[in-house]
Amino acid sequence: MTTTVTLRVNGSERHIEADPATPLLDVLRTRLGLVGARFGCGRNQCGACHVLVDGYAVASCDTPLWAAEGKEVVTVEGLGTPEKPHPLQAAFIAEQALQCGYCIPGILISAAALLKRQPNPQETEVRAALDRNLCRCGAHNRIVRAVLRAAKEMQPA
Amino acid sequence: MSGSTSATAAPERRLPGNLQTNPRLSKWLRFRPDGFVEISPGKVEIGQGILTTLTQIAADELDVGLERVRVLTAKTTYSPNEGVTSGSLSVQDSGMALRYACAEARAIFLAAAAERLGIGVGALEVADGTIEGPGNARTSYWELAEEELLDRDATGTVPPKAPARRKLAGRSIARIDAPAKICGMPAFVQDLALPDMLHGRVLKPPRPEARLTALDEAAARACPGVVAVVRDGSFAGVVAQTLESARAGLEQLRRGATWDGGAPLPDEANLRSWLKVQPVETTEVSAKGDLASGGAARTVRREYSRPFLSHASMAPSCAIAQWTDGGLRVWTHTQGIFNLRADLAIVLSMPAEKIIVEHHEGAGCYGQNGADDVALDAVLLAKSAGGRPVRLEWSREDELCTGPVGAAMAIDISADLDAGGEVIGWRHDVWSNGHVSRPGRAKIPTLAAASQLARPFERFISVNPPLAGGGGAERNSVPGYNFPAWRITSHRLLTMPIRTSSLRTLGGFANVFAIESFVDELASLRGEDPLDYRLRHLPDKRARAVLETAADCAGWRSWQKREGFGHGLAFARYKGFGAYCAVVSEVEGEADIRVRRLVIAVDVGEAINPDGVANQIEGGAIQATSWTLKEAVRFDRSSITSIDFASYPILRFSEVPTVEVTVMPRADEPPLGAGEAALGPTGAAIANAVFDALGTRVRDLPITRERIIGSMA
Numbered sequence: 001m002t003t004t005v006t007l008r009v010n011g012s013e014r015h016i017e018a019d020p021a022t023p024l025l026d027v028l029r030t031r032l033g034l035v036g037a038r039f040g041c042g043r044n045q046c047g048a049c050h051v052l053v054d055g056y057a058v059a060s061c062d063t064p065l066w067a068a069e070g071k072e073v074v075t076v077e078g079l080g081t082p083e084k085p086h087p088l089q090a091a092f093i094a095e096q097a098l099q100c101g102y103c104i105p106g107i108l109i110s111a112a113a114l115l116k117r118q119p120n121p122q123e124t125e126v127r128a129a130l131d132r133n134l135c136r137c138g139a140h141n142r143i144v145r146a147v148l149r150a151a152k153e154m155q156p157a
Numbered sequence: 158m159s160g161s162t163s164a165t166a167a168p169e170r171r172l173p174g175n176l177q178t179n180p181r182l183s184k185w186l187r188f189r190p191d192g193f194v195e196i197s198p199g200k201v202e203i204g205q206g207i208l209t210t211l212t213q214i215a216a217d218e219l220d221v222g223l224e225r226v227r228v229l230t231a232k233t234t235y236s237p238n239e240g241v242t243s244g245s246l247s248v249q250d251s252g253m254a255l256r257y258a259c260a261e262a263r264a265i266f267l268a269a270a271a272e273r274l275g276i277g278v279g280a281l282e283v284a285d286g287t288i289e290g291p292g293n294a295r296t297s298y299w300e301l302a303e304e305e306l307l308d309r310d311a312t313g314t315v316p317p318k319a320p321a322r323r324k325l326a327g328r329s330i331a332r333i334d335a336p337a338k339i340c341g342m343p344a345f346v347q348d349l350a351l352p353d354m355l356h357g358r359v360l361k362p363p364r365p366e367a368r369l370t371a372l373d374e375a376a377a378r379a380c381p382g383v384v385a386v387v388r389d390g391s392f393a394g395v396v397a398q399t400l401e402s403a404r405a406g407l408e409q410l411r412r413g414a415t416w417d418g419g420a421p422l423p424d425e426a427n428l429r430s431w432l433k434v435q436p437v438e439t440t441e442v443s444a445k446g447d448l449a450s451g452g453a454a455r456t457v458r459r460e461y462s463r464p465f466l467s468h469a470s471m472a473p474s475c476a477i478a479q480w481t482d483g484g485l486r487v488w489t490h491t492q493g494i495f496n497l498r499a500d501l502a503i504v505l506s507m508p509a510e511k512i513i514v515e516h517h518e519g520a521g522c523y524g525q526n527g528a529d530d531v532a533l534d535a536v537l538l539a540k541s542a543g544g545r546p547v548r549l550e551w552s553r554e555d556e557l558c559t560g561p562v563g564a565a566m567a568i569d570i571s572a573d574l575d576a577g578g579e580v581i582g583w584r585h586d587v588w589s590n591g592h593v594s595r596p597g598r599a600k601i602p603t604l605a606a607a608s609q610l611a612r613p614f615e616r617f618i619s620v621n622p623p624l625a626g627g628g629g630a631e632r633n634s635v636p637g638y639n640f641p642a643w644r645i646t647s648h649r650l651l652t653m654p655i656r657t658s659s660l661r662t663l664g665g666f667a668n669v670f671a672i673e674s675f676v677d678e679l680a681s682l683r684g685e686d687p688l689d690y691r692l693r694h695l696p697d698k699r700a701r702a703v704l705e706t707a708a709d710c711a712g713w714r715s716w717q718k719r720e721g722f723g724h725g726l727a728f729a730r731y732k733g734f735g736a737y738c739a740v741v742s743e744v745e746g747e748a749d750i751r752v753r754r755l756v757i758a759v760d761v762g763e764a765i766n767p768d769g770v771a772n773q774i775e776g777g778a779i780q781a782t783s784w785t786l787k788e789a790v791r792f793d794r795s796s797i798t799s800i801d802f803a804s805y806p807i808l809r810f811s812e813v814p815t816v817e818v819t820v821m822p823r824a825d826e827p828p829l830g831a832g833e834a835a836l837g838p839t840g841a842a843i844a845n846a847v848f849d850a851l852g853t854r855v856r857d858l859p860i861t862r863e864r865i866i867g868s869m870a
Contacts, residue, residue: 019401026400035348036341040471041553045802048471076341085340092339096331096768099776100204100521101338102345102471130810134802136471137204137521138779139772140813 007068010078020066025049027065028075036076036105047133050106051075057113076105088112091150099137107133111147120151172313174254179237180310185258188302197229199239200251204521205832206769207247209333213765214252217325218259218317220283231516233494241493241595245830260317265306270296320824327824329768346490346517347475355384357538357549358407359394361559364419364796365654373413380406385541390611394538396547420654422792429462432567432588437648442631446642448582453573461671463858464789465655466563467805472520473556474527478535479546484511489532490519496597497529503602525658527551527560529596530605557805558797559605562790563660564590568671578683583643585634590650591619592629592663619657621649627732633665633837636672637730638694662833669837673727677845688713691728703739703758704728706819711741711756721745725845727838736761736834742842744850748862752782752814752843759834762826770831771818777835778816783808785840787859
């Protein structure tokens with residue numbers, strides 16, 4: 001059942017030899033070594049595995065590889081690095097918006113999708129946009145502050 | 158300078174923290190010639206930021222920059238055995254050990270430098286690890302690193318810096334692990350990819366204690382990518398080349414499995430009654446004064462309960478195991494590497510020294526989740542992997558249905574009141590399963606699979622740890638109020654259809670919920686403000702200070718009563734001797750309660766990292782809000798039915814209240830731990846606010862629409 005599926009991941013074209021039913025999350029983590037998207041539930045209920053697919057925040061745990069064929073996939077690694085963080089990542093560091101950090105990459109992806117469609121969100125919009133993401137440690141309010149801070153810093157001067 | 162201190166030169170007094178049990182200085186820290194100091198605490202990062210806190214403490218005492226400190230992950234080959242990372246004890250136990258170890262290390266190195274430079278110790282100063290004296294005299298920790306000066310036992314006689322001289326401890330230093338985690342770098346045991354690694358899955362029994370009577374192994378073995386099918390009694394699983402093939406193999410195995418027997422579960426609808434009719438072991442927790450005295454004008458009795466609660470950590474448990482010629486290696490997010498190793502040694506009938514257990518972080522950990530169980534599962538699977546490492550990540554359903562959960566509890570409190578409504582006698586009874594089945598403490602192993610093997614171990618029934626350490630079900634059951642007489646009694650269940658172990662605060666959450674709900678009711682019966690009532694009965698100044706601070710910050714006394722809104726407050730000192738915490742809660746709603754705001758004051762003694770403390774308190778308060786409003790493990794008579802986040806919902810972003818935290822400045826007081834202080838008072842403050850809003854008391858958690866309507870009936 002193995003076929004070749006072509007997609008763009010963090011700006012590079014990738015050809016993946018795999019069963020096209022393989023979850024996108026498995027491909028990212030075990031084939032491409034991109035471990036920022038994380039397994040939480042396997043049922044699109046927690047958001048830990050969120051990645052951008054053509055700009056939309058999508059649960060990669062229940063997205064089959066074939067559904068990403070020809071699409072642009074961005075993972076948290078594609079947003080920025082510790083040396084050159086995305087403004088959202090810089091804001092999360094500034095606000096110390098984490099405890100364990102396991103849910104954070106998925107939340108950053110949801111936040112990035114939000115800021116793309118709504119660059120200047122209200123707090124309630126941020127909370128609504130992050131409602132598909134769960135955080136068990138209780139870092140929610142720091143996270144919301146960080147997203148609002150990033151939005152402010154990303155405004156054109 | 159003499160060489161290492163002999164073992165007979167035992168310290169005469171108790172050493173600080175876990176130096177007492179691990180006195181060798183080189184176990185805690187070592188200087189490296191390349192300009193770094195390695196610290197190796199036995200406590201582990203579970204999302205609480207402890208490694209940052211320990212880095213601050215070490216850098217401060219040694220007079221080096223934070224970036225010169227490298228923290229080694231805990232490993233049985235070199236770490237001090239610090240038991241389990243639990244109970245909000247890491248700063249007291251590990252932090253204070255490290256503080257004294259570093260103070261002593263600094264003194265030892267200064268003495269060595271003085272000898273080398275021919276200058277008195279008093280003339281030397283340390284700046285970022287460089288030791289300087291008058292003129293151009295200088296050396297450094299790094300130059301002296303190879304002299305093995307720390308191969309000796311601590312004496313505990315070198316005092317650490319006075320609070321006013323600390324430069325790093327007491328400051329809100331940013332988490333050292335934040336940038337990597339926020340940028341999605343490999344950080345968790347789930348992210349480890351070892352060479353030649355295989356993937357495992359395990360077959361979980363459909364109900365507790367069910368036996369596997371038949372298994373079609375051939376069908377699973379025929380699945381592409383499946384390397385091995387493993388069976389040992391009622392334990393079964395697959396080992397495969399990829400995650401996908403492991404999942405497919407397990408599905409085949411599931412179809413070909415026949416299970417028999419198993420223990421029935423209680424009736425979920427009558428949990429409180431069920432708890433009270435089980436066989437129990439009864440213990441008197443505390444008794445004070447004369448309860449039998451006459452003169453009570455009336456006696457008020459109330460019943461409270463909480464359900465079983467899931468950890469619902471964001472990551473299902475995961476471990477990697479590898480059998481090698483010499484023994485066994487395990488990579489795990491356990492809270493206690495030595496404890497896990499001890500139980501593995503019992504199960505496997507092998508010497509503990511042949512097992513290397515290495516900690517790698519998991520997602521946020523709030524007590525004993527499946528971390529230890531999954532490690533044994535991985536070890537059993539890896540037996541059939543021909544020496545290759547096997548990674549086993551449980552499914553979400555495995556985690557919720559077979560990992561340990563927090564025990565359900567029933568609590569009865571009655572108070573004898575005099576004619577003025579003042580308490581003259583108080584009785585508190587708690588019925589609950591034990592709150593601890595941690596590995597490495599009993600003669601039999603507590604790991605889940607141990608009782609499933611062909612030669613099974615007896616299934617461990619959870620126990621309660623000694624009250625001197627905070628107790629289990631009875632934690633926080635002794636009121637902090639100066640009532641003249643009381644009797645506190647704990648009834649530990651001797652049956653355990655649903656497997657329980659430590660969940661954040663153990664019994665503390667439910668006991669504080671019950672006591673603080675009841676105290677509120679007693680104040681209300683007297684027509685007295687709940688704040689005034691508590692202040693009047695709290696002799697401890699620090700207790701009163703957090704209550705007054707939280708009340709002031711919340712504007713307690715200027716609250717304007719409005720239809721559909723309520724406020725409530727609650728207080729507890731965690732374990733009776735830990736951190737003080739007071740919470741004011743503001744809620745809105747008629748049947749669907751929304752918590753709008755939590756205002757909290759906490760006194761943790763010395764706060765090494767005040768923002769870290771605030772983060773822990775915020776997180777604890779939000780988790781407690783989730784427990785209080787939403788959470789209960791659901792089950793029918795045969796199995797747990799909370800199998801995912803749809804059937805075990807937790808609080809979402811749009812439901813999270815604002816949380817305002819004041820950390821009391823207490824730099825001169827010993828640190829008390831922050832991780833668990835907020836949960837009990839938050840739950841009780843919400844319940845009291847619900848009463849204020851609706852005039853009805855919900856005494857069985859969670860406070861759902863159904864329970865509110867039920868309480869009005």
